[in-house]
Amino acid sequence: MNYSxxxxxxxxxxxxxxxxxxxxxxxxxxxxNVPHLQVPVGVSNRHIHLxxxxxxxxxGAGSTLTRMKAVxxxxxxxAEETVTLRGKKGDISNVRILGPLRSxxxxxxxxxxxxxxxxxxxxxxxxxxxxxPGLEIIGPRGQVVKPHGAIVAWRHIHIxxxxxxxxxxxxxxxxxxxxxxxxAGVLSHVVVRVSADAVLELHIDVEEANGFGLRNGDFVSxxxx
Numbered sequence: 001m002n003y004s005x006x007x008x009x010x011x012x013x014x015x016x017x018x019x020x021x022x023x024x025x026x027x028x029x030x031x032x033n034v035p036h037l038q039v040p041v042g043v044s045n046r047h048i049h050l051x052x053x054x055x056x057x058x059x060g061a062g063s064t065l066t067r068m069k070a071v072x073x074x075x076x077x078x079a080e081e082t083v084t085l086r087g088k089k090g091d092i093s094n095v096r097i098l099g100p101l102r103s104x105x106x107x108x109x110x111x112x113x114x115x116x117x118x119x120x121x122x123x124x125x126x127x128x129x130x131x132x133p134g135l136e137i138i139g140p141r142g143q144v145v146k147p148h149g150a151i152v153a154w155r156h157i158h159i160x161x162x163x164x165x166x167x168x169x170x171x172x173x174x175x176x177x178x179x180x181x182x183x184a185g186v187l188s189h190v191v192v193r194v195s196a197d198a199v200l201e202l203h204i205d206v207e208e209a210n211g212f213g214l215r216n217g218d219f220v221s222x223x224x225x
Contacts, residue, residue: 039157039202039222040217040218041202041209041214041216041219042071042202042204043204043209043214044205046095046109046113046206047095047108048095049098049106049108050097050101051102051103052101057139058139059081065079065081071098073158074199075100075197077099078099079097082096082097083095083138084138085107085117086138087118087119088118089118090117090118091138092109092113104127104149105149106129107137107150109152111152111207119150121151123151124152124154128151129149129151134146134149153203153205154189155205156190157191158195158203160199161196167222169192172193174192176189176223176224176225177202177220177222179212181212183211184212185211187212202220
């Protein structure tokens with residue numbers, strides 16, 4: 001029996017959902033000698049990256065971040081220090097700072113946070129802050145008003161050059177990833193970020209994680225249907 005492309009995709013999706021019971025996806029077919037790609041999930045809550053100048057204004061001249069716990073990507077960590085974000089409509093307190101300090105302050109929030117704060121944060125890759133809205137940041141020693149810098153982080157994976165080559169991936173390309181479980185589905189337009197010290201990991205925000213029923217440490221698989 002011959003199936004149309006639409007029918008074949010629907011059948012594939014049904015098989016994935018039926019076999020995903022328990023939160024595990026089946027091993028999909030791979031092309032040639034390219035191995036199957038499974039990516040661990042890292043869920044990001046709202047957070048902020050500070051530059052040196054803003055750190056001084058918020059926490060005092062020469063202040064440093066206190067490491068609370070390491071995150072998966074080498075050299076990065078969640079700090080004990082937090083700030084309050086203030087927008088036109090409201091505030092969000094206890095927003096975690098991620099270290100180390102960066103050259104530019106960047107605020108990563110969710111779509112729901114945008115409504116609370118009264119801003120229209122665009123979905124962007126890290127560092128793409130052009131024409132993004134600004135917010136007031138309040139710390140224990142002062143505050144600073146940023147004219148821009150608030151974004152909703154675009155879903156992406158971190159991967160090393162060796163693993164990227166193994167799976168036929170290039171920096172900046174987009175792939176689809178399939179999630180299993182009761183909320184099984186496909187995350188499309190996942191951007192690949194290749195860097196020398198990267199540890200393989202998918203970064204999504206809390207809203208996306210909840211939508212697909214994903215938690216830290218779960219796995220998603222490359223989907224080519």
